[in-house]
Amino acid sequence: MGAAVGVLVATAVGFAPGAVADDVQAKQWYLGPMQAEQMWKVSTGKGVKVAVIDTGVNADTPSLEGQVLVDQTPKAVAYRATADYSGHGTTMAELIAGTGAGGTLKGLAPGAKIVPYRIELDDLKGGAEEKKKTPEPEDAIRAAAGTDAKIISMSFGETAPIPEVKEAVEYAASKGKLLIAAVGNEGRTSGDNIGYPAAFPYVIGIASADKSLTVSEFSSSGNYVDLSAPGQGFPGWCDTNFRTYCDDVNGTSSAAAITSGAAALIWSAHPDWTVNQVARALIDTAGRTWAKNEPSKYAGYGFIRPRLVLANRNYDAGPANVDPLAAENGGDLLAKSAAASTSSSSSSPSAPSSSASTPSQAPEKGSTGGISAAGSSMQSSNDNTTLWVVLGAVAAIVVVGGGGLAVARARRAR
Numbered sequence: 001m002g003a004a005v006g007v008l009v010a011t012a013v014g015f016a017p018g019a020v021a022d023d024v025q026a027k028q029w030y031l032g033p034m035q036a037e038q039m040w041k042v043s044t045g046k047g048v049k050v051a052v053i054d055t056g057v058n059a060d061t062p063s064l065e066g067q068v069l070v071d072q073t074p075k076a077v078a079y080r081a082t083a084d085y086s087g088h089g090t091t092m093a094e095l096i097a098g099t100g101a102g103g104t105l106k107g108l109a110p111g112a113k114i115v116p117y118r119i120e121l122d123d124l125k126g127g128a129e130e131k132k133k134t135p136e137p138e139d140a141i142r143a144a145a146g147t148d149a150k151i152i153s154m155s156f157g158e159t160a161p162i163p164e165v166k167e168a169v170e171y172a173a174s175k176g177k178l179l180i181a182a183v184g185n186e187g188r189t190s191g192d193n194i195g196y197p198a199a200f201p202y203v204i205g206i207a208s209a210d211k212s213l214t215v216s217e218f219s220s221s222g223n224y225v226d227l228s229a230p231g232q233g234f235p236g237w238c239d240t241n242f243r244t245y246c247d248d249v250n251g252t253s254s255a256a257a258i259t260s261g262a263a264a265l266i267w268s269a270h271p272d273w274t275v276n277q278v279a280r281a282l283i284d285t286a287g288r289t290w291a292k293n294e295p296s297k298y299a300g301y302g303f304i305r306p307r308l309v310l311a312n313r314n315y316d317a318g319p320a321n322v323d324p325l326a327a328e329n330g331g332d333l334l335a336k337s338a339a340a341s342t343s344s345s346s347s348s349p350s351a352p353s354s355s356a357s358t359p360s361q362a363p364e365k366g367s368t369g370g371i372s373a374a375g376s377s378m379q380s381s382n383d384n385t386t387l388w389v390v391l392g393a394v395a396a397i398v399v400v401g402g403g404g405l406a407v408a409r410a411r412r413a414r
Helices: 036-040 088-097 127-133 137-145 163-174 252-269 275-284 333-344 405-409
Strands: 049-054 113-118 151-154 178-182 203-209 227-230 385-389 396-400
Touching: 049 088, 049 137, 049 252, 088 113, 088 252, 113 137, 137 151, 137 163, 151 252, 163 178, 178 252, 178 275, 203 252, 227 252, 252 275
Parallel strands: 049 113, 049 151, 151 178, 178 203, 203 227
Antiparallel strands: 385 396
């Protein structure tokens, strides 16, 4: 790719230098409303591996002790996978699968495991040699696709589509992986900028919401936002000392990580489900009042509510072999997976199948909508989309300032 990925989401918004005391988990405001304790009685994410492609993951924090599968990162992309050069990747891993030991961050899926990948983002230091040894995003995505990690969590982004990354995404999708990415933090500064890989087909793009369940002003909006999740108002690591958290480590990065945790909870409870069924469950149970086929420009299909899946033992996730967003993606995930399996016997294990390497005929999500996200700003403080969602219940009320509900529906050209 030749250059570091431009960080749309890996650089958090609004770091505060103040240290966090012993009430770190109390500041994870979403754990209560999402009824995390009740969910953990049903599922903790046990048995699910999440590939975290980021700035590396420090496996030695109290929250991640025993949670990071250091030896399972493929050797070809394992260079310094546990040497986090900013603290960002470690925060994402803790939000997904942290145990909360010693009053640290508690992951939404504390029974899940993390497989770390360290890629070159804008804040990588160390000179040309360090950058040369650090894998590119497409290499990490492709490597993760060849493992038994079910979920690939990507809290990074670029404003331009990179063909190699798109091909890697399609390859991972053909292998039945659930790809989740942050949509970007350009809400205050840009108009409908696309954030990749979130805007690629087969990637679920995640927006950020604050404690009031208002979509964060910094959260990029547009035709590629698929779901929204907590992303503002709680602590995280903001340096490489790993001695104390900083308050208000805000960004769609965190929202993507928490959504990855939600997916891990669901997949752990239903290990026989396919990626299609997990994605459908996330979409169908999301909190919204608009029609499901008219997703919001700001919140996508709504605010994640995995409890509704876990609380219903008879929950019907629909057909295993039908992509719930096939029309938007330009094809069916499991159809690609079947094609990949058919061709694997005559191709190198590290090479994508013909179906995965051939550019999809689906238009980019920017033109028709699709299952991912991109960036544009809230136009003003009077144009915020507020999700007053009762997280543990079925009801949800959405308040859209200024233009009324019609603003929330004016999202995708179909």
